[in-house]
Amino acid sequence: DADVTQTPRNRITKTGKRIMLECSQTKGHDRMYWYRQDPGLGLRLIYYSFDVKDINKGEISDGYSVSRQAQAKFSLSLESAIPNQTALYFCASSGGAVQTQYFGPGTRLLVL
């Protein structure tokens, strides 16, 4: 079974709709992250959380919000989706001395 899971894997929504992407990890990591990937831009950090009570903005947090419901769960919300939020979204978790990040399978989001 995958250590980091994301739901849904694919999502199509309309402009103005609120959507939530969910992430769970079974690695026992304290730290979790949300990234978006756009062609030619690599991965960019949206939000990260060091523990349940510690949430921080990343490079591109505008238009997004997050919730850390438990150590193992970290969800990303788009309050009012817009077309330029069409992208591939990755959740990751990290732990250990090196804090290597382990990624979920990604959610492909299309905003019409």
Next chain:
Amino acid sequence: AQTVTQSQPEMSVQEAETVTLSCTYDTSESDYYLFWYKQPPSRQMILVIRQEAYKQQNATENRFSVNFQKAAKSFSLKISDSQLGDAAMYFCAYRNSNTGNQFYFGTGTSLTVIP
């Protein structure tokens, strides 16, 4: 700010041959970590190899090895005996050990393996 540069958007290699993917980074820190991730068409991000900056010895994982040149801020990935399954997008990433956990990713190199 830290930046990671992958100057080769696309590379190709013949099956069984060796290929080297380039990565440079910019930092004023002395303690950090470097990573290579592979993203095959399945889009899963898979850790290939990592290097701690304080270690002089280059990391190796089976057919994958790195050439870490700290003074030059260079971190290249060498894939030996390339296989069809190595075809993927490869991302170089940097993490500073002192200022939080943010990873900085390069823009990726798309590797094609020619049979």
